[in-house]
Amino acid sequence: MAVPEERFPLLGRGAHQAFLADSSDRPLTMRGVTDTDLPELLRVDREVFPDDPYPYFVLRQHIDVHGDRILVLDDGECLHGYVLFVTTSDGYVCWVLSLAVSADQRGRGLGKRLMLEVLRQLRRERVREVRLTVEPTNAAAITLYRTLGFDTDGGMHRDYLGPGEDRLIMVLGLGSA
Numbered sequence: 001m002a003v004p005e006e007r008f009p010l011l012g013r014g015a016h017q018a019f020l021a022d023s024s025d026r027p028l029t030m031r032g033v034t035d036t037d038l039p040e041l042l043r044v045d046r047e048v049f050p051d052d053p054y055p056y057f058v059l060r061q062h063i064d065v066h067g068d069r070i071l072v073l074d075d076g077e078c079l080h081g082y083v084l085f086v087t088t089s090d091g092y093v094c095w096v097l098s099l100a101v102s103a104d105q106r107g108r109g110l111g112k113r114l115m116l117e118v119l120r121q122l123r124r125e126r127v128r129e130v131r132l133t134v135e136p137t138n139a140a141a142i143t144l145y146r147t148l149g150f151d152t153d154g155g156m157h158r159d160y161l162g163p164g165e166d167r168l169i170m171v172l173g174l175g176s177a
């Protein structure tokens with residue numbers, strides 16, 4: 001499946017210019033991952049999730065198995081974020097497995113843009129439900145997901161990702177018939 005590429009407009013062209021270029025004013029491109037992105041993908045993942053980054057082999061094989069399900073933010077020299085989402089084999093449910101924006105790029109709408117593109121693709125594919133896990137203390141992510149319509153599926157899932165790794169599960173119905 002071709003992954004649509006979105007190139008954010010250059011600075012000064014619109015109302016949303018605050019998030020349209022990186023700190024060096026290089027325009028950011030949202031596009032599908034490629035094999036050559038692996039070193040940068042690892043770097044961003046380790047920067048954003050220092051306590052629990054993906055091992056090399058996991059990201060390597062995510063790209064091998066479902067590279068069309070990884071979108072990256074690229075300024076032409078480095079990556080500034082990514083989202084990884086995988087749909088179950090019955091095609092009904094998609095799990096967003098990872099969403100990351102570099103610390104120096106947060107608060108500019110980039111996380112939301114990545115998620116909106118994921119939801120756009122999933123609606124087109126008639127996926128019925130999107131699910132994700134989030135740490136109960138992660139206010140930024142929880143607020144972002146709520147603004148997109150996600151809600152928790154109920155209470156806390158104790159030890160969901162291992163001992164002491166409680167998670168909320170947030171769910172968004174896409175309303176496909």
Ligand SMILES: CC(C)(COP(=O)(O)OP(=O)(O)OC[C@H]1O[C@@H](n2cnc3c(N)ncnc32)[C@H](O)[C@@H]1OP(=O)(O)O)[C@@H](O)C(=O)NCCC(=O)NCCS
Nearest residue numbers: 099100101106107108109110111112133134140141143144
């Ligand atoms: C969560 C994360 C992806 C958000 O990315 P971002 O690019 O900063 O988010 P955006 O700028 O697109 O924000 C979109 C909305 O999310 C909410 N939000 C974002 N950061 C927030 C914060 N620090 N506190 C509260 N709400 C926040 C706001 O509602 C915001 O909309 P607004 O700017 O109109 O108020 C980013 O903080 C991140 O990578 N965090 C570390 C990794 C992580 O927690 N990933 C998610 C794991 S489930």
